[in-house]
Amino acid sequence: MLSRIPIVTRALNPFEKEYFNYQAELERRLMRTFPQYYYFKKGTLAERKFLDIQNGVISKQPNVWYPKGIPDVKHGRDRRFKQNILIPGEEANKNDEKNLSRPIEVNARVTEADKTNNMSSLNRKLSHTLYLIVKEKDQWKFPSFNLESQSLHTAAEKGLVDLGGNQIKIWTVSNTPAAVIKYCEGELVAPTYESPDERIERHYIIKSHIVAGSFQPMNIEYKWVTNDEAASFFDNSYFQQVRHLLANF
């Protein structure tokens, strides 16, 4: 079972996003005042630049009516509210490509392969685990290889390299099989099926990750699918036997 681990963190559902936002705002409101006197020493140019950019705080003066409440200012921060610090240089350095003070531009989580839904690309669905499935006899399955006087994991590794070309790097999770799939005369049976008379064909699943490289098989139909998509490709019986091995997202 060859898989590509997620490259990007799990996508959050709307409630989680809002909750994390709420918690972040709460933390900001309850955060200690920034000790500006320590980081920007009195009288330096850096302090002047810093103070120029900050929005001023409404100070408490005698005989003034404050409709929004009397300010409580300590160390240049109104204690009733969250402190907003603006970092000097960010606005000015936006367009300068080499300046280290420029604001960070993040890469998109949705790639081109996502937009075209290219199922043979490893760049797709960066927040999900991708599993390699191949078509054998008009059935989509995990790739399987014959055992030729080797151990299970060596057979798996060699088989995958034969299948996908040697330009791939594979890391085996463990030499111990994760599951066993049994076929009796071509038909899928339960893993606990036992019979001394009939011939049972056993497939032991060894988990491994593709870690780098381009997977290029010669003449076999293959796809990289997430766990939900795998459900639509596998036969129901096969999927039920294998679903606990697939990742949660």
Add this chain to the structure above:
Amino acid sequence: MFKTYSSALPQSLSRGLVGATRQTPTPFIQFVRGKRTKKYDLSPAAQKLITQLSVLSASRKQPKMLKLCPEDFVKHNTVQEAYKLITRKRKKAENEKLKQQYESMKLACEDLSKVSPELFEAANKREVSKRFSLELRVPTNYPPNVPWYYDYTPESPEDKK
């Protein structure tokens, strides 16, 4: 901290700090509106230490305590409980899956032991000094500039020396 009084310092009407000796604290300070009039003049080392302590301490830096009205309090608690519920469900499902994976592994190994003892031995042999691959990166919030490294070439056994 205590003040010492030296005898007969001249009272001048100049702005700012009255002329005082550097090391000892001044007994009299002319207050001037809007100007910072230092009480004590310390050595730079002592001043540095005091600044560092002040940075570490929470004095004068703590914001006002957040007081929620009863409705807001109820809302806050509801939100917290909802999140706890979601997390609990997710963790429970993950645990269930892990149990199933373990059972499946156990079954596979038992089957293997009956089928072929050598394969069973090879499967259960301890992998000495096995480490995670360097290319297995921890997922980040946003993808790197190169999300997948396609240009991998395996190193030949001649290169390893």
